Amino acid sequence: MTATIAKLNKDPFYLLSINVSDFLSVNVRPELGRINDEIQKLNKDYMTAQMEFDKERVFYPDANSTLRITYGTVKGYVSKDAVYYTHYTTLKGIMEKDNPEISEPEH
Numbered sequence: 001m002t003a004t005i006a007k008l009n010k011d012p013f014y015l016l017s018i019n020v021s022d023f024l025s026v027n028v029r030p031e032l033g034r035i036n037d038e039i040q041k042l043n044k045d046y047m048t049a050q051m052e053f054d055k056e057r058v059f060y061p062d063a064n065s066t067l068r069i070t071y072g073t074v075k076g077y078v079s080k081d082a083v084y085y086t087h088y089t090t091l092k093g094i095m096e097k098d099n100p101e102i103s104e105p106e107h
Contacts, residue, residue, distance in 0.1 A: 008014050051059060076086040 047059070051057075074087045076084055078084050
């Protein structure tokens with residue numbers, strides 16, 4: 001085991017990865033954290049300004065980066081009218097459900 005560790009400690013790519021990681025920890029991550037904090041503050045101000053400017057518009061919460069947990073097995077099923085529904089959607093199915101009377105919200 002110690003021979004393997006000694007060999008690893010001499011590997012140039014391992015040493016490079018250690019040096020890059022150290023460099024990022026000291027020189028990049030602190031500034032990146034500061035910039036991300038500033039962006040979050042500015043995004044909050046930006047959304048507040050948008051909501052004040054366009055009071056009639058409906059704003060939806062941003063669900064990006066939220067934790068989503070699922071479990072189980074996804075399968076299709078046979079309905080009462082003997083039609084099999086798959087567990088996925090096709091473009092054909094989307095087009096069949098399209099209703100020109102209903103317009104999509106503008107972004």
